Amino acid sequence: MALGIKVFAPASVANVGVGYDILGFALDKPGDEIIAKFTNHKGLRITKITGAQGRLPYEIEKNTAGVAAQRFLEHIGEAGRGIDFEIRKKMPFGSGLGSSAASAVAGVMAVNELFNCPLEKRDLLPFAVLGEQVADGSYHADNVAPSLIGGMILIRDNTSLDVHRLNVPKGLYATVVHPKIEILTRDSRAILSDEVSLKGMIQQTGNLASFIVGMFNSDIELIGRSLQDVLIEPQRKKLIPYFDAVKEAALSAGALGCSISGAGPSIFALSANSLIAEEVGVNMKRVFKENKIRCTIYQSRINQEGAYKC
Amino acid sequence: MALGIKVFAPASVANVGVGYDILGFALDKPGDEIIAKFTNHKGLRITKITGAQGRLPYEIEKNTAGVAAQRFLEHIGEAGRGIDFEIRKKMPFGSGLGSSAASAVAGVMAVNELFNCPLEKRDLLPFAVLGEQVADGSYHADNVAPSLIGGMILIRDNTSLDVHRLNVPKGLYATVVHPKIEILTRDSRAILSDEVSLKGMIQQTGNLASFIVGMFNSDIELIGRSLQDVLIEPQRKKLIPYFDAVKEAALSAGALGCSISGAGPSIFALSANSLIAEEVGVNMKRVFKENKIRCTIYQSRINQEGAYKC
Numbered sequence: 001m002a003l004g005i006k007v008f009a010p011a012s013v014a015n016v017g018v019g020y021d022i023l024g025f026a027l028d029k030p031g032d033e034i035i036a037k038f039t040n041h042k043g044l045r046i047t048k049i050t051g052a053q054g055r056l057p058y059e060i061e062k063n064t065a066g067v068a069a070q071r072f073l074e075h076i077g078e079a080g081r082g083i084d085f086e087i088r089k090k091m092p093f094g095s096g097l098g099s100s101a102a103s104a105v106a107g108v109m110a111v112n113e114l115f116n117c118p119l120e121k122r123d124l125l126p127f128a129v130l131g132e133q134v135a136d137g138s139y140h141a142d143n144v145a146p147s148l149i150g151g152m153i154l155i156r157d158n159t160s161l162d163v164h165r166l167n168v169p170k171g172l173y174a175t176v177v178h179p180k181i182e183i184l185t186r187d188s189r190a191i192l193s194d195e196v197s198l199k200g201m202i203q204q205t206g207n208l209a210s211f212i213v214g215m216f217n218s219d220i221e222l223i224g225r226s227l228q229d230v231l232i233e234p235q236r237k238k239l240i241p242y243f244d245a246v247k248e249a250a251l252s253a254g255a256l257g258c259s260i261s262g263a264g265p266s267i268f269a270l271s272a273n274s275l276i277a278e279e280v281g282v283n284m285k286r287v288f289k290e291n292k293i294r295c296t297i298y299q300s301r302i303n304q305e306g307a308y309k310c
Numbered sequence: 311m312a313l314g315i316k317v318f319a320p321a322s323v324a325n326v327g328v329g330y331d332i333l334g335f336a337l338d339k340p341g342d343e344i345i346a347k348f349t350n351h352k353g354l355r356i357t358k359i360t361g362a363q364g365r366l367p368y369e370i371e372k373n374t375a376g377v378a379a380q381r382f383l384e385h386i387g388e389a390g391r392g393i394d395f396e397i398r399k400k401m402p403f404g405s406g407l408g409s410s411a412a413s414a415v416a417g418v419m420a421v422n423e424l425f426n427c428p429l430e431k432r433d434l435l436p437f438a439v440l441g442e443q444v445a446d447g448s449y450h451a452d453n454v455a456p457s458l459i460g461g462m463i464l465i466r467d468n469t470s471l472d473v474h475r476l477n478v479p480k481g482l483y484a485t486v487v488h489p490k491i492e493i494l495t496r497d498s499r500a501i502l503s504d505e506v507s508l509k510g511m512i513q514q515t516g517n518l519a520s521f522i523v524g525m526f527n528s529d530i531e532l533i534g535r536s537l538q539d540v541l542i543e544p545q546r547k548k549l550i551p552y553f554d555a556v557k558e559a560a561l562s563a564g565a566l567g568c569s570i571s572g573a574g575p576s577i578f579a580l581s582a583n584s585l586i587a588e589e590v591g592v593n594m595k596r597v598f599k600e601n602k603i604r605c606t607i608y609q610s611r612i613n614q615e616g617a618y619k620c
Contacts (some may be wrong), residue, residue, distance in 0.1 A: 022516045045576070128550055144363075156520035156536060157513070164523050195505040201541075202331045203467075204511075205518055208330060210466035213474050216526040224571070226466060 004037035005113045009105035009307040010096040010150075011091050011298070013176065013268045014142040015073035017229040017259030018208040022155050024098070026146040027174060028305035030091035031179030032102040033310070034065060036110035039082040044070055044111075056103075061134075063087075064100045067105030067133025072108045075127070078116050083111065092296075094182040096262035098143030102235035105147040109307045121306070122149055123163050135187065143262065152215065152249065152308030169218035169301045173277035175255070177246065178266040179282040180294040183239050191239060196231050202232045220256065220272050227257025239267045242291050249283040274299065315423045317413035319590040320460075321401050321608070322408040323486065323578045327539040328493065328518040334408070336456035336613035337484060340401035342412040343620070344375060346420035351392040354380055354421075361399035371444075373397075374410045374517045375417030382418045385437065386428050390569040393421065402606075404492040406528050406572035407566075408453030414441030431616070432459055435471050446496065453572065460616030477532030479528035483587035485565070487556065487594040488576040490604040493549050498573035501549060502565025513540045528583050529555045530566065537567025537580065548589050550575045552601050553559035557560040559593040584609065 008029035016023040039045075046058045046066055060066035065087055069237045075077045085107070092300055093099050108127040112119055128144045134180040140158045149165070156162040196204075214222035237260065250258040254276045255269035267284065271277040283298040288295040320341035325335040349355075352420045356368045356376055370376035375397055395417070397517035403409050418437040422429055450468045459475070468473040492608035506514075517536045547553040547570065556577055560568040564586040570594045577594065580588040591607040598605040 019519065021512045022519060142453065144584045154519050154523060156516045156532075158516075162520070162535065164520060166523065167526075191492065192508060194508055196508055196511055198330075198502060198504055198506055201506055201511055201514075205329065205515060206332045206464075206468075208515055208519055209464050209522055210472070210474060212522045213464060213476065216477075216523075222466075225472065226468075232503075 004035065006033060006035045006310040007106050007109040007113055007307060008310050009034050009102040010303055011102055012143045013144040013174065014098060014234065014262040015260070017227050017233065017257060018204060018211050019154070020232045021117060021140060021142055021158070024142040025152040025154070026135065026172070026306055027176065027298060027300040028303045029300065030097070030298065032090055032106045033088040034106040034110040035086040035088070035112050036085050038114065041082040042080055044073060044083045044085065046085045046087060048086040049089065049280050050087070052087070055093060056087065056089065056203060064104040064135045065129040067134045068104040068107035068121060068127050069111045071130050072111050072124065072127040076115065079114065082183050083114065085110065092178060094184055096097050096183070096260065096264045097176065097178065098147055098262060099137035101128070101132045101147050102142030104128045105144055105307050107131055108218050109148070113309045122289045124148060125163070129161065135309050146306065148182050148306050152302055154212070166212060166215045167218070168215065168304070169220060169223070170275045172302055173271050173274045174302065175250070175269045175271065175277045175281040175284065176261055176266050176298040177281065177288065178241070178296045178298070179267045179288050180267040181241070183265050188236055192232065194229065198226040200231050223270065224256035233259050233310045236260055236264055240267065241293065242287055243267065246284050246287045249287045250280045253280040253283040255280045272302070312364070312466060313418065313549065314345065315414050316345045316421040317423055317617060318341060318343050318418060318620050319412040319457050320406070320439065321412055322453045322456040323484065324408060324572040325542065327537050327543065327567060328387055328514060328521050329464070330542045331452055333466070334456040335451040335462040335484070336460045336616055337486065337608060337610040339610065340407070340608065340611045342400055343398040343419040344416040345398070346424050347394050348424065349392040350395050351394070352390055354383060354393045354395065356395045357398065358396040359512040360397070362397070365403060366397065366399065367388070370617055372444045374414040374441040377423070377444045378414040378417040379421045380439050381440050382421050382434065382437040388425065388555045393424065395420065402488060405488050405496055406493065406570065406576040407486065407488065408572060408573045409444035411438070411442045411453030411457050414438045415454055415617050417441055423619045434458060435473070438473065442574055456616065458616050460614045464522070476522060478523045478525065478614070479530060481583045482612055483581050484610050484612065485560070485579045485581065485587045485591040485594065485612060486571055486608040487578055487591065488606045489550070489598050489599065490609070491575045493573060493575050496503070498546055498549060502542065502545055510541050524577070534566035539569050543569050545572055546554045546574055550577065551603065552597055553577065556594050556597045559597045560590045563590040563593040565590045569590040584611070597606065
């Protein structure tokens with residue numbers, strides 16, 4: 001049994017344009033770290049949080065990492081064990097990059113590693129989902145699953161956590177731009193109409209299904225034609241200034257497609273290789289810069305490993 | 311150049327539960343035949359129609375096979391050539407099995423074969439779609455594409471006819487029961503609400519995407535879990551007496567899933583092999599028989615060839 005360990009859980013892009021609430025993929029970075037140690041105290045404590053500007057609670061039942069870890073400890077009958085967490089928040093809040101999911105994943109990963117992995121990584125999913133639920137109120141795995149196990153993940157059903165890994169074509173590369181504006185997932189959900197048109201649904205499902213065919217067949221052009229969200233993006237983009245110009249900039253630099261990452265305001269693009277992805281990032285950043293909005297660019301392959309012990 | 315030829319175009323199951331307007335697959339039979347011959351007259355004529363109980367027009371521009379063939383003849387600059395069609399209607403109307411699509415496909419196939427295939431089979435699609443449009447008023451390929459090229463077909467977009475063939479797991483077998491009640495596609499479309507709930511769409515897209523993953527991975531159990539139409543079937547099943555009992559009978563005999571074929575009233579089920587498919591057919595038929603509704607059962611692999619010259 002380890003005395004102390006460090007784990008990393010990566011950021012993720014949920015929805016992926018055509019897969020509202022059912023698709024997500026992991027990035028290489030940014031992400032969160034947790035250092036966990038056995039102590040002589042009783043129970044789990046969060047003793048230090050860095051990088052959160054005082055915005056994360058130390059109380060276990062209010063902290064996504066704390067809840068995920070605590071549910072797991074109860075499951076393995078070790079809730080009484082003394083464990084201290086140091087949380088190193090290394091990614092932005094409210095960015096649409098699965099910040100709370102990464103923390104929840106890191107929390108449950110940390111304790112599983114501390115006990116020498118009583119559960120397979122994939123079986124940690126329900127605990128991490130419970131953790132993230134504290135932050136955004138809903139039980140869903142579209143950020144948590146890719147952050148935990150990596151890859152481009154399809155969630156058939158969020159209740160039974162029936163998740164599946166898609167093939168990822170060689171070279172497929174993501175660019176993400178995070179403008180320094182904050183959107184709460186709750187607000188971004190509230191802007192959505194409770195209904196969609198049947199006509200729009202036919203278009204969206206045609207694109208979603210073809211996106212998956214494109215992934216399995218490594219058909220880059222089909223992925224490009226399919227990456228068009230006709231239902232959610234038109235509603236949510238109103239919350240993101242200059243969205244249309246940024247998207248246009250990405251596409252004109254050769255991106256296969258471009259849409260909102262999770263609930264926004266981050267915007268992601270997929271490209272056929274890392275060279276194009278870099279150019280896409282330069283172009284997207286330029287638009288925000290011209291409009292006096294600070295932003296950060298991330299470039300990453302589709303991370304296939306997910307969370308790991310450092 | 312052949313003096314005369316005969317072609318066959320098979321029935322098809324559109325929508326496939328989770329893919330409203332975007333999925334369809336071909337059956338081995340039933341289907342329609344057309345015999346086409348060069349004559350000394352000017353232009354295309356329909357000289358004989360059998361099996362249609364007088365319900366199909368002889369006028370070229372009102373007949374799905376006629377329109378499909380005529381548009382193709384104009385395309386290859388042969389609209390003036392004397393050609394006689396004999397249409398052998400060998401499948402029921404208004405059955406939800408793509409009857410008009412099969413006729414349209416047979417029409418364009420017949421003339422293409424007569425001229426020794428100036429176009430590839432796949433390139434006949436737009437003409438066949440134009441033909442079917444005469445019958446049901448909308449331009450869509452979910453019956454026409456599988457009837458023409460065979461297979462389990464995804465239509466990303468009906469305007470550009472961006473169609474894709476899915477992998478079909480070995481052994482996958484279809485059972486179709488056609489109760490002798492007629493539903494017009496127009497009526498079956500009219501019963502549908504113009505909107506669907508966002509929540510329902512998330513469930514449906516999760517199932518659709520997983521169905522495709524299941525097909526590509528030959529994951530029979532995933533196909534079974536995914537074959538659940540939560541949006542269209544609940545609305546349309548009201549038009550089909552005893553639908554719930556028939557579906558229950560199919561599932562209890564081991565079918566992976568069961569839903570409405572096209573606009574109904576036919577009901578299809580998919581099974582892991584032909585033996586189960588047979589048992590499923592017996593069970594489905596029993597329900598209709600007990601309720602004094604005549605019905606026909608078809609069993610078929612997923613036909614991979616589509617229309618052919620006999």
